[in-house]
Amino acid sequence: MSAPTLVVEGLTKQFGPLRAVDDLSFEVRPGAVTGFLGPNGAGKTTTLRMLLGLTRATAGRALVGDRPYVEHERPARVVGAALEASSFHPGRTGLAHLQVFAPQVGVSKARCAEVLEAVGMGHAAKQRVGKYSMGMRQRLGLATALLTDPPVIVLDEPTNGLDPEGIVWIRGLLRTFAAEGRTVLVSSHLLREVEASVDDVVVIAHGRLRHASPLAGLRAQATPATYVESPRLDAVTALAADRGWTVAPDGAGLLVEGGTAAEIGGGAHAAGIELHQLVSRDADLESIFLELTRTEGGQR
Numbered sequence: 505m506s507a508p509t510l511v512v513e514g515l516t517k518q519f520g521p522l523r524a525v526d527d528l529s530f531e532v533r534p535g536a537v538t539g540f541l542g543p544n545g546a547g548k549t550t551t552l553r554m555l556l557g558l559t560r561a562t563a564g565r566a567l568v569g570d571r572p573y574v575e576h577e578r579p580a581r582v583v584g585a586a587l588e589a590s591s592f593h594p595g596r597t598g599l600a601h602l603q604v605f606a607p608q609v610g611v612s613k614a615r616c617a618e619v620l621e622a623v624g625m626g627h628a629a630k631q632r633v634g635k636y637s638m639g640m641r642q643r644l645g646l647a648t649a650l651l652t653d654p655p656v657i658v659l660d661e662p663t664n665g666l667d668p669e670g671i672v673w674i675r676g677l678l679r680t681f682a683a684e685g686r687t688v689l690v691s692s693h694l695l696r697e698v699e700a701s702v703d704d705v706v707v708i709a710h711g712r713l714r715h716a717s718p719l720a721g722l723r724a725q726a727t728p729a730t731y732v733e734s735p736r737l738d739a740v741t742a743l744a745a746d747r748g749w750t751v752a753p754d755g756a757g758l759l760v761e762g763g764t765a766a767e768i769g770g771g772a773h774a775a776g777i778e779l780h781q782l783v784s785r786d787a788d789l790e791s792i793f794l795e796l797t798r799t800e801g802g803q804r
């Protein structure tokens with residue numbers, strides 16, 4: 505499948521005094537799952553709405569391939585999106601919801617039942633949406649997005665309300681979409697909910713880009729931390745002070761921040777300091793994410 509790239513260029517949205525999205529630029533490539541991450545209120549939904557032509561940008565533009573979403577001849581055939589799980593008519597059954605939507609996007613009624621089955625909702629097709637749990641609504645939203653079998657899939661917080669089994673299921677589904685060559689953009693305020701299924705990450709806070717890279721690149725943002733044990737901790741502390749690293753007592757040793765194991769080992773060797781342990785501590789991605797979204801500045 506050849507799927508278009510999503511291109512966001514200088515996208516900005518002003519709501520009165522609030523700049524909800526501020527000069528945001530990033531790309532979402534086909535054949536990969538991109539996590540669109542940021543804390544609550546960061547501007548994720550507003551960005552997705554601008555991408556889908558539901559909200560007009562104050563400045564900048566968002567393209568699906570070579571043109572804005574609304575300028576595609578049949579936009580719903582290009583992008584399948586699930587933005588808000590709660591906006592279904594409560595009196596309609598899940599199947600009826602899809603069947604009302606189907607003619608608008610040019611798909612058959614038979615396709616509706618097939619997609620409901622595919623998202624694990626075959627059993628609830630004839631139940632009213634008002635009786636659906638949050639997780640069931642999420643699955644119905646996903647079914648709506650998938651009706652046209654689109655090359656681009658955009659999902660806003662798809663893990664909200666899903667049980668652990670549902671989260672594992674959606675991970676597998678996202679991986680399958682990417683393997684099929686589709687362009688997949690998934691927002692979340694929790695990195696750990698999407699960590700296992702994303703290839704790339706775009707991190708925003710206060711409407712601004714904080715970081716965009718493959719997931720592995722996020723680790724490189726972490727300050728290196730190394731646990732050191734030595735019979736001469738005072739000498740290690742002096743070495744760290746000399747190099748501008750910070751130290752904190754940690755059990756029988758010290759946690760050195762700012763220096764890699766190689767830098768500390770090399771420095772200690774040169775200074776004749778005996779070391780008994782030298783262990784790199786991998787920062788967990790969630791704390792890097794929190795650090796990125798808390799602090800001002802960062803990559804723009």
Ligand SMILES: Nc1ncnc2c1ncn2[C@@H]1O[C@H](COP(=O)(O)OP(=O)(O)OP(=O)(O)O)[C@@H](O)[C@H]1O
Pocket residue numbers: 519522524542543544545546547548549550551693
């Ligand atoms: N129609 C609107 N009018 C005024 N302010 C709005 C409007 N829509 C969103 N906002 C504000 O813009 C900011 C960004 O909201 P947005 O919903 O895009 O964030 P989000 O990252 O999707 O957050 P969440 O994870 O909570 O959904 C928030 O401060 C929100 O209150």
